[in-house]
Amino acid sequence: MERNRWLLPLLLTPAMGLGYSVLSLPEHAQGLQHLVADKMEVSGVSNPVTAVLLNFRGYDTLLEMFVLLLALLGVWSLGGLSLRREAASDLVLDTMVRFLVPVLILAAAYLLWVGAHAPGGAFQAGAVLGAAGVLSLLSGWRCHLGLAPLPLRLALAAGPVAFLAMSGCTLLIAGRLLQYPPAQAGILILILETAATVSIGVTLTALFLDKQHPGNKDQT
Template sequence: MGAAMTEAGLFLLDLLLVLTLLCLAWWSLAATDLFKGIVLFIAFGLVLALAWVRLDAPDVALAEAAIGAGLTGALLLTTLSKLASSIDNPPAKRSSPVLLWVLLVMLAAVLGYAIMSLPQQAQGLADTVASQMGNSGVEHPVTAVLLNFRGYDTLLEMAVLLLALIAAWSLAPRAATSCEMDEALTVSPIVLALFRMLIPLMILVAAYLLWVGAHAPGGAFQAGSVLAAAGVLALLCGKRLEGRLAGWPLRLGLVLGTAMFVAVAAAVMVGGAHLLQYPLASAGKLILLIEAAATFSIGLTLAMLFSGQRPSRGPAS
């Protein structure tokens, strides 16, 4: 009786999650007001994180909530605030509804076929991963896959993040000098109080997520995005990098993660191993080293993406 009721309750919860996701996605896309669209997108990300929890994927849920909803939302909002003056939303030109429907049906057919052709009971790679866990140097299968078995993918992801920042910097104008900025910015004392209380906690949480990644959900990307959130909060409080840190120390921090990854990946080859094939005895330490550097760089890169401007090297305020 009790088990059946729990089952039914969970089914209802899942149904509610799916319906909410579909509605939020539709409203977010259909919103003519960009601000409303972004807020709905953030809500969509948070509900999606819940859906990942229901799918027993807490790692993905953490990443979705922190990066998908949180930081992407912040990036979209800051972009919108920069767009506001230059664009006044011309009404979208509607293409023929017949064409639209044909495309929609085709897309649905392809996706439906893809889902239907999946095997009912997939073996997946879970058993393979489980049997190799002893060789990974960590105890959490997701971290083992991301940093060891498929380390190459994560290495390239780090490089992509760096490329994104380089692209953003090459498009954006240099930051205004610090004097101009101070005039434009009046920070509420409430935000400053929040800043003082939350920053130490956020740094602590980032360190915890990094450390716990070895044996439980967590890791560099989640930790890095918490660090980036601290950076975003600092930027919102009007804190800027000092001029003497905005030059090569900043650039060093940005490439540290990728550089460390490449260095470790290449260094193990000296001992005759393949690229990224960590020696078993030190695998855990090497992974922690890479993840610590990656966390720092991810946090810095995402915060810099939020500010959207190359910090000026002028005298500090």
């Protein structure tokens, strides 16, 4: 612990410098708010954050879908995070999960829908869906619903594949990556968001599947 004595002052100096530089920023700054507001009309949605995420900076979101998939591939490549519990089934947990999961799925659908004009959207909905999945796993649910590896992988891939398909189509039709025709932008964004929600929810759940790898079919 000897070396930690000088660590504190060593970190305090840049911290204060950084604090000073933050304070030196102008009191008022518009950022891109006016530009975003000007283009809201043609973005297809009325929630500015959704417009930025899915339209103005949709390319970031395209890459982000792959960040999530890569994390899952990395986790699976290492053998997965197991949630298997040795304890006997817990009545309270089971009952709660039985009530909660349908509510969570409904909440996810609502968040997805509301994202077009108010706070919400694919990531929030996907997170809630993922919570439902993880809760189910905790209460002992396994892939008994006939989710063979390929259907599971297709659900995981829904978001990235939707973005890729949209990229290909927009590139062919408009000549530009992810340029939506303003009239159809709303519905296209909803399609992308729905696919992304499914992917995010399933990915969050699949991180905890104690299957070795999608290639293995011996585990259910």
